[in-house]
Amino acid sequence: MDPLINGLISLADPYLLSLLLIATIGGVVIGALPGLNATTGAALLLPFTLTMEPVPAIATMTAIYCSATFAGAITAILINTPGTAASATTCLDGYPLARRGEAGRALGMAVVSSTFGGIFSVLCLMLAAPLLARAAYNFSPPEYFALTLFGLSMLASIGDGSALKNLIAGGLGILIAMIGVDNLTSVERFTFGSYELYEGIGFVPVMIGVFGISELLVQSQQLHVKREAIRMKSVELPGRADYKKTWRTILRSSGIGTFIGILPAEGATVASMIGYNEAKRWSRNPEEFGKGAIEGVAGSEAANNAATGGAMVPTLALGIPGSATAAVILAGLMVHGLRPGPAMFTEQADFAYAIFWSMMLVNILFLIIGLRGAKIFARVTLIPVQVLWPSVFVFSIVGAYALDQSMFDVWVALGSGVIGYFMRRYGFSVVPLAIGLILGGMLEQRLGQSMVMLDEKWWLMFTRPLTLLFLVLTALALFGPAVWGRLVKRRAPLESSGE
């Protein structure tokens, strides 16, 4: 019980409180800006946290994560452009509502359902993460290897690329993690005798490049897009009729979002799509969806914010990122010398609970900020891209330099940005690349340790029940959708012939 209370007490620090407030406002601005999202925001913020203590540093990043995920709804509702991909489904009903003159009602519902989803997921995080960590505490290297492999296999279904391309991108990320001195044997790999490559390629410059600079190049293709915001008077809290109509949807979507978030690598985007779809499936008026159903806004927003807390469960308890933004936060934990995993809940329990409480507070903060300031934040969306993106570039370059005060990192960020742009152009998502880079070293290290433990008899992995379970799950994640698709295809003609 002590860490729970100690974590709460740490929130009494005025410095931390003011940082959280600033980060929440910053996160709302980032989320409201089309093109910028929680992942890019966290990656750009990471260098700013270097001089901070771990609690304020990571709490600030999680504040950006939670508030930017919510703020995507502002632009989704007012200008029919999701501020973040996780708010894409909010457009479907939020914008029609706004066009009907009910923008305030739609935003009010978005704020309330996001807050509920966020708080629900943090409560689940507080409960599930320590339990998961306790279960994982006795894992041996083979179990960890299989678990990491399972986390990587989930890359197949994330991002905007296809499963195959995601896996290739993830593999390239793992390959980049091989650069430098091998942790197990101290042998130099792919260093070409360069001193800069001796310690490997840093996570931070690569993330700044693939999330920030590549997005800049994507934006350079959309200079002609004109954005016009719908005017609104103020954000309205949902009325009794709206609550009556949506409480089941909010509760269901919060559960869905939290569960999807907990799955390694699956984030808010998938959660919001499933949350929206389930809201429609269970609705008494599904025909209203897409035309301005308030349940659609609630279903999408509760789910995407619930995924934030869910995504932090595997991130903190197992060291496997639950989403792209969680991957950046994981990189932040590593940069600050923290070891995410089961030990976090025994050796750094106060830290873990301080993060949980700060996430809870941020969810309450953006309720207030969202209700009071959505009208102002909506104007942020109209900042000209010609001003926004050069500024993002300056931040990105200085941020990349700041970590190790090395110009080499600037070149890495710039190169990753250009490569990331071309990857996106050819249908490869950059999220698997970033996650592969983080998990690559871990995967190899755990494979090596497993081989030592099993006396180099790799097939003995299959005799360990938990390892086998994770390997089966990995196989299901990789081949399940294709096999299922084929089965469905085969059954379809049979069904039609039976008519």
Place this chain on the structure above:
Amino acid sequence: MPQHSRQDLAKPDLAKPDLAQQDPAQQELVKGDWRRFERWFIPGLIIVFCMVAFWLTTTFKTMPPILKRGIQPSDFPQLLLGLLVLLTLFMVWKDPIRVKERMHRSTWGTILLFVVFAATTAVDLFLALAIFAVAMAAYWGERRAPMLALVGLVIPVGIFFVFDQVFEIRFPRGLLTNLWYG
């Protein structure tokens, strides 16, 4: 009760106009042959990259059995590279690369500005940032002097002082930073 299947989920309208439908040059592109070129070129590039990387792994030191700690330093990268080649070949067959639109001139121009930025960092990092920011804003269509001053002067200078004073980061010496560092 559920009334619709999961397939009912409509694709969100991301408000991104399909450029191929707007621009005649883009329409021409879709019909053109170069798409086929990219279909083969990118996988080819990945495979050549993997082969070169594989060759590099053969130059890694081999550890004696007592020191190898489970696997040789080249084992894991070789396994990974083999998998990458297999996945790439499978991609060519099952999920070929399709490009919907031609790269815009503004994107090429922005990449060119990256090169100019990289070259001018030799003189001074912040001078390069300021020049890049102004050039990019102007290239993207900004003509208002106060806005150009904001991106080219206020933001780089502001960021410099935040990092220098608050985070105590020392930037590489150059023409402008020397004025501050002395």
